[in-house]
Amino acid sequence: MSEPVQILLVEDNPVVMLGLSQLLRAAGYAVAEARTGAEGLWLATEGVRDLILLDVVLPDCSGVELCRRIKANPALSGTFVVLLSSVQTASEQQATGLDAGADGYIARPIENRELVARVHSLVRIQQAELALRRAQGELEQRVRERTEELTQANAALQAAAERQRRYAERLKILRSIDQAILEVQAPTMIAEVALSGLHRLLPLGQASVVELTSGHERAIVLATYNQGVAQGGSWALTEEQLRLSRTLQLGKPRRVRRTANLFQVPDPQHHLHGKTWEGIVDLPLIARGKLIGALNLASDAVNAFDEEHLEIAHELASQLAITIQHARLLEEVYQGRERLRALSLRLVEVQEQERRALALELHDQFGQLLTGLKLGLELSLPGLPEPVRKELTESKALVDDLIGRVRRLSLDLRPPMLDDFGLIPAVEAHIRRFSKQCDIQVEFRHTPVTERWPAKLETAVYRIVQEALTNIARHAGVKTAVVRVWQAGGRLGVQIEDHGQGFDVERALAAGMSSGLAGMRERALLLEGEFSVESAPGAGTQLTVEFPLPTAEAENEAEMVENDYD
Known part of the structure; x- marks a missing residue:
């Protein structure tokens, strides 16, 4: 049979002492009695006490101060102390007692049943804490027993961690x-x-x-x-x-x-x-x-x-x-890619030179011959019979048409204006011809021009505008378009936009459906430009290319590379 719970009752009123002692003993508790603070402190230190019921007002000291002294004693710190008072029952007074370390505060008068129930509750809490302390003690003992093992294991872990650190360092370097x-x-x-x-x-x-x-x-x-x-x-x-x-x-x-x-x-x-x-x-x-x-x-x-x-x-x-x-x-x-790029640039330049030579040949030789033929026909018309004059007039019309075709072919191959006056005038002239031939009005916008750009860039931009407008005439189904040319932030940009039929860009490039689009992109990449096309079926097309403007040093290096292929 387990030992009864030990309760120390400290109360200076004999009547209250008697009533409480009988009530607690009837509830199964062992009760020790003290009528002064000094006696209570002595009994608390001499025996094992599970719970101390302490009157706040004692003849020799304050119960609150006695509670503080009990809680300050390491041997008694685990003993539950409950303050009792029929005088100091205000909330602030109870708070003062609890701040002194009391585990509870019971204001009297109080029903016996409620008092016993509170004591039961406090005893259960005290016993639970006691069991917890015992469990903690056992746990600490186990911890002490395992400390040596953990110390040895820690040394092994540290060695493993050092190996892991070195291995991680190896991975970091790799x-x-x-x-x-x-x-x-x-x-x-x-x-x-x-x-x-x-x-x-x-x-x-x-x-x-x-x-x-x-x-x-x-x-x-x-x-x-x-x-x-x-x-x-x-x-x-x-x-x-x-x-x-x-x-x-x-x-x-x-x-x-x-x-x-x-x-x-x-x-x-x-x-x-x-x-x-x-x-x-x-x-x-x-x-x-x-x-x-x-x-x-x-x-x-x-x-x-x-x-x-x-x-x-x-x-x-x-x-x-x-x-x-x-x-x-x-x-x-x-290096091979750079050589290939330089060779491609050289091939483009040679192509443009051949275009220029052929355009001059058409203009100077064939153009002059056709013009002479036309003048000869005109001089032969007076005095001829009407049937002959009619036939010669038709022949003169064919010669006029052929002269126009040769002139357009010469301009398409290489407009002299591009070499003589630069990009902007050449693009303006091409837009005028394009609008007249295709019945498409093209709005041309450009930033102010203060100097000529490198010939390679001007040629590339001109060819891109030429090819893009040709695509608009063939596929867009529109009557208007916009061409923009600008220089900003060390870059030369060109943009051609229409609001026509549009197309699937990725599909067209992947399937090789547009050799013109691929050619424009190739021209841009050869000069380290950025090429982009925004389009979708029914949403029009916006083609944008931006080229970096080369520095003087870059131009010199490019010339040295190209000279290797001359």
Whole structure:
């Protein structure tokens, strides 16, 4: 049978003491009695008390102050204290008691049943707290028992975390190399990025990345690391250095101790003597089974380059080989693309020259011949019989039509006005001819022109306007259109707009349905322009092209490239 709950009743009124003691004992509680504060404090400290019912007004002290002293005692801090008072029952007075640490405050008079119920509730709370403290004690004991295990496990976790940190650092460096190749950086930049990160993983004193030329007759140092600084190299190894390198000659790893670094910068007399390093590792850079260079590492650390260090170095060497080779391939592709672009520009220029020559031939030769023929017919008309005059008049009309056709063909091939007066007058003249021939009114808007643009740009814009208006006449089904030309922010722009039938742009380009559209886009791309078409069936078409206006330096470089194809 469990022990009854121990209650200490501190009350100076004998009648109240008697009534409360009998009530609580009848409810099954063991009751100890104290009539003063001093007696109550002594009984509280001498025995085990689960609950203290404490009168607020005592002959020798305040019950609130006694509560504060009880709660300040570490041995009694877990004992529940409930203040009783029939005098100090105001809310503020009860709050003062609760602030002193009391777990409850009962204002009298109060029904016996309610008093017992409150005591029952407080006892349940006290016992629950006691059980919680016991459980906490057991838990703390278990924690103490597990602390040693956790300490050992923590050491293992720290070691694993350090390995993970180093592995994450390895991944970070490899990602930086990937980023370098994605940004189309040169091999020297890739090597510099690699060495700048590698020194955080390995005890490096000196390092270099060396690339072999295609015939292995030369070796170029792409980047070096020395005394905490990684920088681009681009200097060649001497013949002696290349000959003595087992890695560059045979493509095999080399690991030596306490010797000079073969890949150091030679002195002016090309001697290879220099500082002695504690450890040196040379790893071949092999891409697709082909030796393309070497990764050289040197350190002053004792027992430098352990197995983990070598694993990191091998991994980086593999990645370096692939990225350097890819960078070289990208350089070749870029250079080939630039050569192709320059050749395309040259072909366009030659085409325009041929157009110009043919236009001049038509105008000067055929035009003059036809004009002479026309004059001859006109001079022959007087005095001829009527039937003959009629036939010659019809022939003269055919000659007039042929002269007009030759003139239009000459202007379409290459209008002289484009060369003599520039883009704006040439476009205005073409729009007038176009409007007259096709019965389409074209509104031309342009910004003020203060200087001539490069001939290539003027030709490109003129041809784009020419082709776009031709497409409008063939497909748009409209009677009006707008052409805009502007210069702003270092760019030359042209826009041709109509509100006609429109079309599906992606479908037309993908299916090759519009050679004119493809040609305009090709002209724009050749001059590094931005080409866009906004259109949809029934919604009209807006074609916009913007070209960057070249600087003087860019024009000089372009001329040098083009001269290679002259």
